[in-house]
Amino acid sequence: MSNTIAPEATLSLTGYIAGQPVHAAQVLEVRSPYDGRLAGTVALASRRDTDAAIAAGLSAGVRQTRYERFAVLDKARQLLEERKEEFARLITSESGLAIREARYEVGRARDVLHFAALESLKDDGQIFSCDISPQGKARKIFTTREPLTLAVAITPFNHPLNQVAHKIAPAIATGTPVILKPSEKTPLTAIRLVELLYEAGLPPAMLSVLLGPTAEVAEVLVTDPRVELVSFTGSVAVGKHIAKQAGYKKVILELGGNDPLIVLEDADMDLAVTLAAEGSYRNSGQRCTAVKRILVQESIHNQFVEKLIEKTKEYLAGDPHLPETRVGTVIDEPAAKYLEDVVAKAVAQGAKVRIGGRRNGALLEPTVITDVPRNAQMVVQESFGPLAPVIKVRDLEDAVQLANSTAYGLSSGIVTKDMEKALYAVKNLRMGTVNINEVPGYRIESSPFGGIKDSGLGIKEGVIEAMKCFTYVKTFSLPW
Ligand code: NAD
Numbered sequence: 001m002s003n004t005i006a007p008e009a010t011l012s013l014t015g016y017i018a019g020q021p022v023h024a025a026q027v028l029e030v031r032s033p034y035d036g037r038l039a040g041t042v043a044l045a046s047r048r049d050t051d052a053a054i055a056a057g058l059s060a061g062v063r064q065t066r067y068e069r070f071a072v073l074d075k076a077r078q079l080l081e082e083r084k085e086e087f088a089r090l091i092t093s094e095s096g097l098a099i100r101e102a103r104y105e106v107g108r109a110r111d112v113l114h115f116a117a118l119e120s121l122k123d124d125g126q127i128f129s130c131d132i133s134p135q136g137k138a139r140k141i142f143t144t145r146e147p148l149t150l151a152v153a154i155t156p157f158n159h160p161l162n163q164v165a166h167k168i169a170p171a172i173a174t175g176t177p178v179i180l181k182p183s184e185k186t187p188l189t190a191i192r193l194v195e196l197l198y199e200a201g202l203p204p205a206m207l208s209v210l211l212g213p214t215a216e217v218a219e220v221l222v223t224d225p226r227v228e229l230v231s232f233t234g235s236v237a238v239g240k241h242i243a244k245q246a247g248y249k250k251v252i253l254e255l256g257g258n259d260p261l262i263v264l265e266d267a268d269m270d271l272a273v274t275l276a277a278e279g280s281y282r283n284s285g286q287r288c289t290a291v292k293r294i295l296v297q298e299s300i301h302n303q304f305v306e307k308l309i310e311k312t313k314e315y316l317a318g319d320p321h322l323p324e325t326r327v328g329t330v331i332d333e334p335a336a337k338y339l340e341d342v343v344a345k346a347v348a349q350g351a352k353v354r355i356g357g358r359r360n361g362a363l364l365e366p367t368v369i370t371d372v373p374r375n376a377q378m379v380v381q382e383s384f385g386p387l388a389p390v391i392k393v394r395d396l397e398d399a400v401q402l403a404n405s406t407a408y409g410l411s412s413g414i415v416t417k418d419m420e421k422a423l424y425a426v427k428n429l430r431m432g433t434v435n436i437n438e439v440p441g442y443r444i445e446s447s448p449f450g451g452i453k454d455s456g457l458g459i460k461e462g463v464i465e466a467m468k469c470f471t472y473v474k475t476f477s478l479p480w
Contacts, residue, residue: 014043020204030186039090042187053179053208054221070117080110080193087161087192095328111444113165116172116467119446119464145473157185158283158288167466172206176229179208180208184211185331191209223245258381259293259411261414264421274311275291284328284329291439294308296390297395301392305370333362339387345378374405403431408451408453409452414436446462447462
């Protein structure tokens, strides 16, 4: 039996305005970053379609019960479970991510649907007795959550399914109508998820999905004063642009990361090496929380590097459709060339490539780089690919200072057996997350997630926090 997999059929998809397909003369072609094969096409929306989607969302007028919202999300979870292989193969064919990563991502998106379904049944209302001060009254104040009139979700390419699920499922769980603008680099999986949600019984008016020129779709959605929330995940540059453009509305920004993994001399060495490799290479290094800097105490630096080089040999880069491939492509050839360029710049400053570094089209080998200067572009800015730059640090204080020195503040990890040192890291790293003896990206889909500084405004996502974003709190009071 051959270990190659038959190519997928080419998909021909459209956006949807409240369940109705967008008809358009122009289509976007989506090609595999690995071999250029056409993965699918999407009919492009125009300004008129965007206006129609906003009007449809505003007039949705749907009030589903908690049970009805649960039923939609739970049915969607079941359908995704049944079609997990189809979704995984679609992720791989449009993004170049290795099939094993795509399968993992489908499992995460299934969790998102599951947790959102469960959360839709819960009421987090609070009660405040008012007779608790000298000027109090015999009353009680209650809180209740109301859906927003209309929300917009804009998503990046790096998790074509899960990024979309993390915005759409909480919106559905709260009953807020939403318009999705997925990445033009990976729109096929996103549109397939929207179709699955309609099939699961979501009232079509609750969800539209559009792809088209930024000036006719994304910018119109961001600036329209009738949109109450823009929930954006993507780059710092676009996020800051949206913050300026959006005007008077809620804006959730989940932006880039430059996450450190700190390895102290008392660390379990095998664990540290495994976490460094997993954090740097999984998902082709294209996670906002990927390990982007490995800060190793100088007394164990050389031993760590030798072991990381050995470990890196296990991360086979190649055809993303093959089950043995652990690292697929990055999103496109220009992205791979950018990474090649930042490595070359670091080398010109004295860094050494110890393994990997070769590029073929959009495929870049997992790369260990040592002697990286602290001011190298590849460690000051976010490098979104399978790079593992190792930097020597004197001690924990030096590591924390270096970790905090960039503009980002998303997540971090520290490998140590010393509880005091672990707690020092928790208290002193200015990041949204500190994971002890884990990769910076460790989370579950319902725990709070998000960064500070250039990584975000400190407003968390994760299913439960995102549901708070998609609602507003109303209080009402009664005589008691
Ligand atoms: P990107 O910013 O280029 O694009 C993200 C989305 O914004 C796309 O849908 C794009 O079409 C849209 N967009 C582009 N210009 C726009 C405009 N003017 N107005 C409105 N929308 C516009 O990001 P990307 O390259 O797709 O994704 C990679 C980035 O996302 C990395 O920096 C990564 O760290 C970040 N990311 C962050 C998180 C997080 O949770 N913090 C998660 C995943 C990815």
